[in-house]
Amino acid sequence: MASVLVHQLVKRFGDVHAVHDVGFKVNDGEFVFFLGPSGCGKTTTLRMIAGLLMPTSGRIEIGGRNVTFLRPRHRNVGMVFQQNVLYPHMSVADNLAYPLKVRGFTRAEVREKLGEVAERLRIADVLDRMPDELSGGQSQRVAIGRMLVRQADVFLMDEAISHLDAKLRAHMRTELRHLQKTLGVTTLFVSHDQLEAMSMGDRILVMNDGAIQQFGTPQEVFDRPANRFVASFVGEPHMNILPAEIRYEGARPVARWAGGAMPLPDLPRGLVEGSLVDVGIRPEHVVLAAPGGSDAGHGRVEALEPLGAECLVTVQTGGETLRARLPAVRADRLGFVVGAMVSLQFPRDHIYLFDKAGGQTLLQAGFTEELRLEAA
Numbered sequence: 001m002a003s004v005l006v007h008q009l010v011k012r013f014g015d016v017h018a019v020h021d022v023g024f025k026v027n028d029g030e031f032v033f034f035l036g037p038s039g040c041g042k043t044t045t046l047r048m049i050a051g052l053l054m055p056t057s058g059r060i061e062i063g064g065r066n067v068t069f070l071r072p073r074h075r076n077v078g079m080v081f082q083q084n085v086l087y088p089h090m091s092v093a094d095n096l097a098y099p100l101k102v103r104g105f106t107r108a109e110v111r112e113k114l115g116e117v118a119e120r121l122r123i124a125d126v127l128d129r130m131p132d133e134l135s136g137g138q139s140q141r142v143a144i145g146r147m148l149v150r151q152a153d154v155f156l157m158d159e160a161i162s163h164l165d166a167k168l169r170a171h172m173r174t175e176l177r178h179l180q181k182t183l184g185v186t187t188l189f190v191s192h193d194q195l196e197a198m199s200m201g202d203r204i205l206v207m208n209d210g211a212i213q214q215f216g217t218p219q220e221v222f223d224r225p226a227n228r229f230v231a232s233f234v235g236e237p238h239m240n241i242l243p244a245e246i247r248y249e250g251a252r253p254v255a256r257w258a259g260g261a262m263p264l265p266d267l268p269r270g271l272v273e274g275s276l277v278d279v280g281i282r283p284e285h286v287v288l289a290a291p292g293g294s295d296a297g298h299g300r301v302e303a304l305e306p307l308g309a310e311c312l313v314t315v316q317t318g319g320e321t322l323r324a325r326l327p328a329v330r331a332d333r334l335g336f337v338v339g340a341m342v343s344l345q346f347p348r349d350h351i352y353l354f355d356k357a358g359g360q361t362l363l364q365a366g367f368t369e370e371l372r373l374e375a376a
C-alpha cells in the first residue's frame, strides 16, 4: 500500500502538450479514476506513473519515495492496459501463478490465491487453456488476475474492462471494486466510461486538454461541477447548456435565452443586468407540459427515445436543442408526438450558471434545497 503524489507533471511530444502541470495526491488504499475525453492525457499520465514514459518535467512519488527516474520494475506497481500480452507458452494458470512463483510463494499458497481470483473474475473454467485459446474478454480478465495476485504497492489500469460485453463489465465493476477494497491496494484506473468512474471510484480526477478540471468524489463532481466542462462531461445524457443573458423582470433576476426566460434563485456576485452566461440544467430536471400557463419557455418536440423505464425527449427551443428525461409513464400520459408544441419549466433549485468566457461555475444547483435542510 502506498500513496501516489504527482507534482507539476508535464509531458510534451514535440509540439503536442499532452499533459500540463498536473498535480494531485491519491491516498493510501484509495481507488481513483481518471476520466476525460479521448486525447486528454489520461494514458500519458498513467504511463509516467508506471515508469513507461519519462516526464518532460515534474515529480512522482510512490509511498513518499521519489520514483520519477526509477525503472518500472523498481516502482512495484502492477499494471493492466487495454492490450495485454500473456506469456504465450504458459497455460492460464501458469500465467497467473508466475508473478507469485518468482516471489517465492509455495505451491499451496499459489493455489489458494489463484482460486479466489479466478472465481471472482470468472476464469476458473479456463485455467488449463493456453492464451491463444481465449476470447478477448477472457484474456483481459486473466491479465487483471495476474496483476491482482501479486503484491504491488499500486495498481494501474488503463481501460482495463472497456472491451468486455455489457453484462460482464457490470459484473467486473462490482468484483474489481470488491477486490480493490479487500486488498486495500491504491488503484489508479483510466476510463472514459463515466458509469465505471461513478460506480467504482472513491474519487474521480476529471481531465481535459492535458489539465485537471476537478478532483472529487463522484457525488461532488456530479452535484458541484467546478466548471462547464465537468458539468457537461459527467452525467448521461449530458447537462443541457443554453447561452443566456441576465435580466431583471420586476425585482427578480432571470436568465433569458432565445426560447424563454428562467427565474434564478439568486444573482451570483459579479453578474449584472446584461451579463452573458451559460445556463445548465440536467435533462432529469427539465419539466415538460402541455403549452400554456406561466412557462419559462416553449419548444417543439423533435425526437422521442423510449428507453424502457424512461423516455428522452429532444426539444427545439429558440434555436437551441435540449433534452428532457422523464418517466415513460409520464411521457405516455402527456401524449407527446414529434412536432408537438410543449411548454418548458426549469425548477430554480436545479439551475447552474457558468461564466461565458472561462466556464467556471457561478451558481450551483441545489442551493435553496440546502438552505432548507440546514433550517430544518
Ligand SMILES: Nc1ncnc2c1ncn2[C@@H]1O[C@H](COP(=O)(O)OP(=O)(O)OP(=O)(O)O)[C@@H](O)[C@H]1O
Binding pocket: 013, 016, 017, 018, 036, 037, 038, 039, 040, 041, 042, 043, 044, 045, 192
Ligand atoms: N508518443 C506520442 N507521440 C506524440 N503524441 C502523443 C504520443 N502519445 C500520446 N500523444 C498525444 O498526447 C495526447 C494525450 O494522449 P493520451 O494517450 O494520454 O490520451 P488519452 O486521454 O489516454 O486518450 P484515449 O481516451 O483516447 O485513450 C494526445 O493528443 C495524443 O495524440
Ligand SMILES: [Mg+2]
Binding pocket: 042, 043, 044, 158
Ligand atoms: Mg488512453
